[in-house]
Amino acid sequence: MAHLEVKPKSGTPWWLWLLLAIIALAILLFLFKGCGNKTADVVTTDSTAVSTDTTLNKEDALAATEPDxxxxxxxxxxxxxxxxxxxxxxxxxxxxxxxxxxxxxxxxxxxxxxxxxxxxxxxxxxxxxxxxxxxxxxxxxxxxxxxxxxxxxxxxxxxxxxxxxxxxxxxxxxxxxxxxxxxxxxxxxxxxxxxxxxxxxxxxxxxxxxxxxxx
Missing domain, CATH: 3.30.1330.60 (OmpA-like domain)
Structure with a gap:
């Protein structure tokens, strides 16, 4: 009977691991960027609200301002x-x-x-x-x-x-x-x-x- 030699399967190539790591890093950067944009939106909204209040305060102050x-x-x-x-x-x-x-x-x-x-x-x-x-x-x-x-x-x-x-x-x-x-x-x-x-x-x-x- 002929002897068949079975070669063991080779491990996952190193370049595939590198590719997966790069993809994972890209996903993380995208998520962080998204969080940063949301924070900016909140600050902008708060800033607008403060600006409106300031306008009202100025109007009140003008009513009590001394003449020139x-x-x-x-x-x-x-x-x-x-x-x-x-x-x-x-x-x-x-x-x-x-x-x-x-x-x-x-x-x-x-x-x-x-x-x-x-x-x-x-x-x-x-x-x-x-x-x-x-x-x-x-x-x-x-x-x-x-x-x-x-x-x-x-x-x-x-x-x-x-x-x-x-x-x-x-x-x-x-x-x-x-x-x-x-x-x-x-x-x-x-x-x-x-x-x-x-x-x-x-x-x-x-x-x-x-x-x-x-x-």
Missing amino acids: WNKVDFNAPKSSDPDVTDKDISVSGNDEYTIYTLGENILFATDQNAVQGSAEAKLKQIVASLNKRYKGASIGVFGNTDSTGTAGHNKQLGAERAAAVKDWLVKTGGVEDGKVSIHSFGEKEPVASNATASGRQQNRNVEIVAFPTKQ
């Missing part, structure tokens, strides 16, 4: 107010706002920043006009000085004088605290020449601006 005080023309034409009869009070302005001006010497004693008693009757006239014509309006109190001293000192002095007038308007005049803001020009907005004593006296003043909020 830079628009106030302190050289506006003089006007009159039947509730303001004191000649020491200057009234000016236009259809958008009214400016009440009082000299520093009327409001304050020399080198002082506390409103003196003799000025209260004048401030009461201004408050009467504010309550009658500008109830709920934004009120800006501006302090002005002459050019004597340093610019920094004058800026601070103007702010202190404005703060003192605001304090009186709120505590004695009954004006709403949140409606009154303080500003200081220092020596930057003179209404007369600082070369003369009378001019410097005119430049030392406090201006109260009533700026009605537009509906």
Whole structure:
């Protein structure tokens, strides 16, 4: 009888294993990429929602924003107010706002920043006009000085004088605290020449601006 030699089967070729490994790696990369895209979609959705909320917040904020005080023309034409009869009070302005001006010497004693008693009757006239014509309006109190001293000192002095007038308007005049803001020009907005004593006296003043909020 003839002898038949049976050869054992050879193992799986190495290149087939390599091919399977490459295919598996490609599948894993595809899955990871898909997960990354889903994450990006969620972030985009959240970002849109935040953006919408921000828009709403901005609208709310705009409703409470102060007027643009830079628009106030302190050289506006003089006007009159039947509730303001004191000649020491200057009234000016236009259809958008009214400016009440009082000299520093009327409001304050020399080198002082506390409103003196003799000025209260004048401030009461201004408050009467504010309550009658500008109830709920934004009120800006501006302090002005002459050019004597340093610019920094004058800026601070103007702010202190404005703060003192605001304090009186709120505590004695009954004006709403949140409606009154303080500003200081220092020596930057003179209404007369600082070369003369009378001019410097005119430049030392406090201006109260009533700026009605537009509906």
